[in-house]
Structure formats: structure tokens, C-alpha cells
Amino acid sequence: MSLRDKLVNSIKDLNKKDIRTITFDSDWQESMESLRQEFAGKKAPDSVQLNVPDELCEEICLALETHSESPRILYSETKIPINNVGESFRQNELNEFCGGLAGEALDWVYGFLMPEILNPFDKTAVAIYALKKKSGGAQGHEKFDVVHAGYLEKDIAKKVHKKVLSHLGKDQYIPLLIRMTGGTKEKPNYGAFPYVMSSAIKFE
Numbered sequence: 001m002s003l004r005d006k007l008v009n010s011i012k013d014l015n016k017k018d019i020r021t022i023t024f025d026s027d028w029q030e031s032m033e034s035l036r037q038e039f040a041g042k043k044a045p046d047s048v049q050l051n052v053p054d055e056l057c058e059e060i061c062l063a064l065e066t067h068s069e070s071p072r073i074l075y076s077e078t079k080i081p082i083n084n085v086g087e088s089f090r091q092n093e094l095n096e097f098c099g100g101l102a103g104e105a106l107d108w109v110y111g112f113l114m115p116e117i118l119n120p121f122d123k124t125a126v127a128i129y130a131l132k133k134k135s136g137g138a139q140g141h142e143k144f145d146v147v148h149a150g151y152l153e154k155d156i157a158k159k160v161h162k163k164v165l166s167h168l169g170k171d172q173y174i175p176l177l178i179r180m181t182g183g184t185k186e187k188p189n190y191g192a193f194p195y196v197m198s199s200a201i202k203f204e
Contacts (some may be wrong), residue, residue: 001176007155041078050114050129057110057131057144060175064110064197069148074167074200075175082203084128084192094190095183097147097200103180103190109193111149112175115165124161126152127196132180149178149192156203174198 056072063073087094098106109132119125131150151157164174175197182190196203 016073050143050148051145052131056145056173060110060131060173061111061133063175064177068153072171072173073175074198076197076199078194078197078199079177082156082194082196083153085153085195086150087191088148088189090148091190093147094149094180094192095132097122097132097145097149097181098108098183100152100183102183103157105186105194109180111178111179113152113160113164113196115161115168117165122154122157124154124158126157126161126164128152128176128178128192130176130180130192130194134187134198149194160201160203167200174199174201 022093031198059070059073062068063070063075065074067077068076084158111128111130114127114129116125117123125148128149128151129146129186131144131146134143134145167174175195176194178195180190182188
């Protein structure tokens, strides 16, 4: 291999992103802790993606559609608005999630909160995930579209990060009702406006 080829390959290696995937199964906490230990004192991975199984999506949807709490989904009729930040960095993903349609053309979508303990920039970051049933029938074996739609604003995330994580440790989830906007000529950028549908945690 020539010196030039080695240099080109070195640049490619530097540009490679370290993206890890955590599957939200019964072992997800062990997988997350394993990653945390692997990167203790080191640079965290560029991105940790969630693979959310259909079973969990079904439970979240059922709780919101039937207005009922379950052992895993801590639903209540609260509808507390929370600020979502960072959508401007996720426009491609949100556009794909909306199928290129205007956000207002979609019905309410659902979601949940996920603390990002491996976030390289903010250890108390809490991600907002949106989900909806796939349109036109399921593609492959997955029945739901799931997208990382943004983050809780920093001050609120600091207050609730450990509480959300504590509930997740007991296999309990904070459900969200989300209104999508944008995707039009007048307002090209997509937005996701979430409401917490749970009284398990205070967001004031």
C-alpha cells in the first residue's frame, strides 16, 4: 500500500463515526451499563441509537389510545407541555418520519422519554422519542416508525433525568403525546411539540 493510500485510509478512519445500537429488550439496561463501563474515562461514542421493539410501541399506543395506565406505561390525563430543543439538527429524520407530509397532516403521534447517560456533551440529557404506526401496512417485521425528535431543555432535564432513569430501571415508561408541525413552504422546518401524559414526575 502506497503512502498516499495509507494517508487516505487514515483520514477515512478518522471520519468514521462510532455509532452503537441498544435494543430495548429485557437486557437493555445491562447493555447500556456495559457501554458505560467500556467508555468510562474515554471519549463516548458519537451516537447511541435505540432499537425499540414493536411490543413496547404497542403498549405505549394502547395506554394513550385507551386513556389507561398499565404496569409499564405510567399514563395519566395530565397533558403537561414541555419544550423540545434540537429539532433543527434532526430535520432529515423528522421529514422521513412524517413521510414528507406537512406535520399538521399527521394525527397526534406518541412517544416516550429516554435519558442519555452516554451523551458526550451532556450527561443529564433526556431525549424525546416519537413513534407512530407505519402507514400503508408494515414494512418488513416492524410495525412502527420511531424517531429521536429532540431533547428536553437542559434545566428541566437536570431535574428529571434521575427520576426518569429510576422508572426505566423498574421497566416503567413516561408516555408522551406529540403534535408535529412544519414541512410546508411557509414553514419548512419540522417541529415536535410534546405533552407529558403522566403524573409520575413533576416537570415544573
